[in-house]
Amino acid sequence: MSAQTSVVAGQKAPAASVRRERIRYRWAYLFILPQLLFFIIFTMYPILMSYVYAFYDWSGFGPLSNFVGFDNLIKILHDEQFWNAFRNSLLYMAAKTVILMPATLMMALILNQAFFKGKVFYRTVYFLPVVTTTSIVGIIMKFIFGNDQALVNELLMALGILSEPVPWLGQAGTAMLVLIFVGSWKFFGMMMVYWLAGLQSLPGDVYEAAKVDGASYWQTMRSITLPLLMPVAAVILLLTVVNSMHVFDLVKTLTNGGPFFATETVDLYIYNYAFSTSGFPQIGYASAAGIVFGLTVFLITLVLGWLAKLSKDGKDARHTQSAKGGL
Amino acid sequence: MKKAFSIGMLSVLAIGSILSGCSGSQDAQQKEGSDSSGDKKPVTITFWHRWPESQPVFEKAVKEFEAKYPNIKVDIPSIASAQYAAQLQAAVASNDLPDIFSNQSAVPTDQLYQLGLIHDLDDLFPQKKKDEFYEGTWTEGFTTMDGKVYAMPHFTPRRFAHVMYYNLDVLKKAGLTEKDVPKSWDELIAVGKKIREKSSDVYPLILGVKTDWLMGGFIGQMASAITPDILPNDGAYAGFNYKKGEYEHNSAGIVQTMKFIKQLQDDKLLHPNSLVIDYREASALFAGGKAAFVIDGTFLTSELQQNNKFSNFGVAPLPTKDGKPQYYAFQGETKASVHVSKNTKHYEEVKLFLQFYMDRIYQLELEMGVEGSPIIAQNQNTKVDNPQFVQAQKIQDQTFVLSPHQYVRNLAAIKVNTELNGKKPKENLGKILEGYMAGQIKDLEGTLDKLSADYNTALQDSIKKVSGGGAKVSLKDFTFPNWTPFEPYTKNKYDELGK
Numbered sequence: 001m002s003a004q005t006s007v008v009a010g011q012k013a014p015a016a017s018v019r020r021e022r023i024r025y026r027w028a029y030l031f032i033l034p035q036l037l038f039f040i041i042f043t044m045y046p047i048l049m050s051y052v053y054a055f056y057d058w059s060g061f062g063p064l065s066n067f068v069g070f071d072n073l074i075k076i077l078h079d080e081q082f083w084n085a086f087r088n089s090l091l092y093m094a095a096k097t098v099i100l101m102p103a104t105l106m107m108a109l110i111l112n113q114a115f116f117k118g119k120v121f122y123r124t125v126y127f128l129p130v131v132t133t134t135s136i137v138g139i140i141m142k143f144i145f146g147n148d149q150a151l152v153n154e155l156l157m158a159l160g161i162l163s164e165p166v167p168w169l170g171q172a173g174t175a176m177l178v179l180i181f182v183g184s185w186k187f188f189g190m191m192m193v194y195w196l197a198g199l200q201s202l203p204g205d206v207y208e209a210a211k212v213d214g215a216s217y218w219q220t221m222r223s224i225t226l227p228l229l230m231p232v233a234a235v236i237l238l239l240t241v242v243n244s245m246h247v248f249d250l251v252k253t254l255t256n257g258g259p260f261f262a263t264e265t266v267d268l269y270i271y272n273y274a275f276s277t278s279g280f281p282q283i284g285y286a287s288a289a290g291i292v293f294g295l296t297v298f299l300i301t302l303v304l305g306w307l308a309k310l311s312k313d314g315k316d317a318r319h320t321q322s323a324k325g326g327l
Numbered sequence: 328m329k330k331a332f333s334i335g336m337l338s339v340l341a342i343g344s345i346l347s348g349c350s351g352s353q354d355a356q357q358k359e360g361s362d363s364s365g366d367k368k369p370v371t372i373t374f375w376h377r378w379p380e381s382q383p384v385f386e387k388a389v390k391e392f393e394a395k396y397p398n399i400k401v402d403i404p405s406i407a408s409a410q411y412a413a414q415l416q417a418a419v420a421s422n423d424l425p426d427i428f429s430n431q432s433a434v435p436t437d438q439l440y441q442l443g444l445i446h447d448l449d450d451l452f453p454q455k456k457k458d459e460f461y462e463g464t465w466t467e468g469f470t471t472m473d474g475k476v477y478a479m480p481h482f483t484p485r486r487f488a489h490v491m492y493y494n495l496d497v498l499k500k501a502g503l504t505e506k507d508v509p510k511s512w513d514e515l516i517a518v519g520k521k522i523r524e525k526s527s528d529v530y531p532l533i534l535g536v537k538t539d540w541l542m543g544g545f546i547g548q549m550a551s552a553i554t555p556d557i558l559p560n561d562g563a564y565a566g567f568n569y570k571k572g573e574y575e576h577n578s579a580g581i582v583q584t585m586k587f588i589k590q591l592q593d594d595k596l597l598h599p600n601s602l603v604i605d606y607r608e609a610s611a612l613f614a615g616g617k618a619a620f621v622i623d624g625t626f627l628t629s630e631l632q633q634n635n636k637f638s639n640f641g642v643a644p645l646p647t648k649d650g651k652p653q654y655y656a657f658q659g660e661t662k663a664s665v666h667v668s669k670n671t672k673h674y675e676e677v678k679l680f681l682q683f684y685m686d687r688i689y690q691l692e693l694e695m696g697v698e699g700s701p702i703i704a705q706n707q708n709t710k711v712d713n714p715q716f717v718q719a720q721k722i723q724d725q726t727f728v729l730s731p732h733q734y735v736r737n738l739a740a741i742k743v744n745t746e747l748n749g750k751k752p753k754e755n756l757g758k759i760l761e762g763y764m765a766g767q768i769k770d771l772e773g774t775l776d777k778l779s780a781d782y783n784t785a786l787q788d789s790i791k792k793v794s795g796g797g798a799k800v801s802l803k804d805f806t807f808p809n810w811t812p813f814e815p816y817t818k819n820k821y822d823e824l825g826k
Binding site: 027031057059060061081142146147148149165167169170171172255256259260261262272275276280281282285 | 333412413416419420433434438442528537598599600602603617745748749753758759761762764765766767768
């Protein structure tokens with residue numbers, strides 16, 4: 001009898017917990033539902049529709065009309081101005097990544113030192129640009145980098161570096177440099193915080209063991225910190241690249257495509273076609289451009305995501321190896 | 328406990344969203360039910376416009392109108408003119424147009440007519456009323472469709488001219504007067520040098536180069552003094568030679584004008600910020616005394632007086648190469664007009680407002696120094712106590728000359744325009760000026776040559792596509808060999824060409 005009841009009791013207990021789990025899942029789905037709906041309506045649907053619009057030469061007014069097949073896509077691939085915008089976007093993204101990755105890591109390392117006073121203050125100061133409104137930053141930077149009695153020119157002339165004011169935004173090369181500089185300045189704090197989070201997640205016992213062994217700062221850096229940071233680095237790289245591929249509000253207010261399309265990025269190119277005020281807007285053509293660029297960003301994301309996975313697998317492999325008693 | 332918490336949160340969210348949804352409709356109900364006295368049902372009509380310079384006129388006019396008709400309320404929200412196209416687009420897509428709305432070149436009358444979105448206004452315009460307006464106001468594709476009126480003009484169609492404003496304070500400081508305002512390029516350089524000598528941070532001329540449509544417009548107007556066959560015009564037909572029927576952006580007039588602007592920049596006679604600012608930043612610097620001259624449209628007059636609170640200025644024609652006369656295309660169409668939505672529920676009240684519009688708002692635009700009236704008699708008879716406005720209007724009136732238009736010759740040209748919009752190159756004169764001044768474009772003639780070639784190809788392809796679709800149209804419809812620039816191209820000239 002007791003054996004039977006215990007068996008029955010044993011069967012009942014898992015059934016009750018399974019039911020509890022199911023109820024929990026149902027609540028979870030219920031809470032996810034609104035966000036999922038928003039995602040489908042405001043993100044998935046427009047993306048899908050843009051694939052549809054790309055096959056039409058439509059101005060956005062009235063019903064969808066004027067099917068042109070692959071014409072828009074072929075025109076995009078042949079459009080010199082699109083590739084110019086594409087190059088500018090890639091250049092901006094590459095420059096920003098190359099500048100920011102090492103610089104923010106260094107700053108995070110400095111701010112992570114235990115003895116460093118005023119850590120919180122500096123963290124806040126460096127993070128402030130991230131929370132400012134990008135379009136306002138663009139407008140103000142336009143005045144700072146202006147030509148006549150502007151801050152940067154006056155400062156450099158006062159320091160004796162320049163003898164004549166440089167038209168920063170009036171020349172193709174320097175306009176791109178200013179754009180990259182302002183973009184980097186704006187995103188600096190964000191990346192620094194990512195690195196700080198990564199650094200603080202590293203296990204402290206490894207460092208202690210290294211100190212006991214008498215390792216110097218640079219040896220610690222090279223053999224412990226950097227290798228352990230690889231997975232975090234891969235993710236930060238992914239986030240930075242994806243963030244820098246899209247720069248619309250800064251370009252629009254700072255240079256509006258720069259002297260003669262020199263700083264026109266793909267976002268601005270699409271905007272000008274989709275919302276043109278001179279003549280009719282061309283939603284179909286803009287959608288085609290959006291598709292080409294979207295697929296490019298997607299590919300880059302895939303590659304970087306794969307890199308991130310590789311580095312994580314590498315880290316896991318090293319861990320299992322050391323656990324097995326290897327190096 | 329957890330369950331109670333989650334239920335609590337959900338109910339808060341639900342109540343919150345219901346409340347926010349409710350509040351909107353409550354306001355609307357209040358508005359409708361407030362005026363229960365009087366025998367007429369209270370009515371609100373909505374009017375969307377894209378002319379910030381007319382906002383004070385509308386506000387004053389609405390007060391008068393509502394006093395005259397207490398049961399009609401007119402709601403005029405202020406919309407940034409740059410957002411107007413997008414807002415109109417959304418309203419068309421959701422079939423939710425306001426009762427009255429400004430036209431917009433991106434949604435031309437013929438498209439609105441085909442979509443069945445606008446109301447015909449023939450009962451407001453018997454022939455006698457139509458005759459009060461300038462010749463060419465009632466054109467198919469713009470104000471009329473199939474012979475009926477579908478748009479009511481807002482401004483005089485003979486606008487806007489590009490003019491040069493001069494700052495009297497700056498001139499006085501440099502020891503100059505109104506008599507010294509230059510009429511030719513050489514005079515501008517001479518006066519400019521004098522101004523530079525007197526002060527190192529004041530420049531003779533400032534331009535808002537980032538506003539490419541304004542730059543392209545005034546270049547075309549200045550160039551008309553050198554090669555008048557290239558009709559100075561906006562949009563897709565800038566740089567078009569109406570005598571030959573082809574684009575000629577690399578004509579002597581345009582090339583020399585652009586080179587002249589670059590020379591002003593090189594000689595430090597042009598304010599160094601010009602390259603990176605737009606037209607309103609330029610006019611603000613002009614009002615602030617940083618430059619003696621600024622080139623803008625005649626609409627800057629009211630902007631300076633009302634927004635910059637600056638009145639010590641004058642208006643002069645643009646200086647041309649040898650002081651020769653200049654002009655601008657008046658092809659008869661009305662670029663600023665208002666439509667009435669076909670679905671309006673208050674057409675009678677809208678008619679009353681439009682009647683009031685023509686009687687009083689046109690008048691107020693003149694009196695408040697904003698713009699000329701579409702009705703000829705009002706322009707002639709109204710006394711305006713605003714010397715700069717009168718000055719600007721006089722110059723504007725002299726600048727506009729009735730010129731040939733392909734739409735009058737052949738209505739199918741409207742379809743060509745729609746096609747051309749998709750095929751035309753993205754560069755325009757204003758952007759090329761920017762690139763040339765920034766040093767990116769080293770071969771100006773070559774770039775303009777390429778622009779003409781691309782435009783001509785686009786035009787020919789558009790004509791081919793439209794005639795392939797069955798309409799009869801050819802490049803001949805764009806060629807007017809019997810046209811003499813500076814002489815008005817009247818209706819008999821079209822008849823001369825024959826069909």
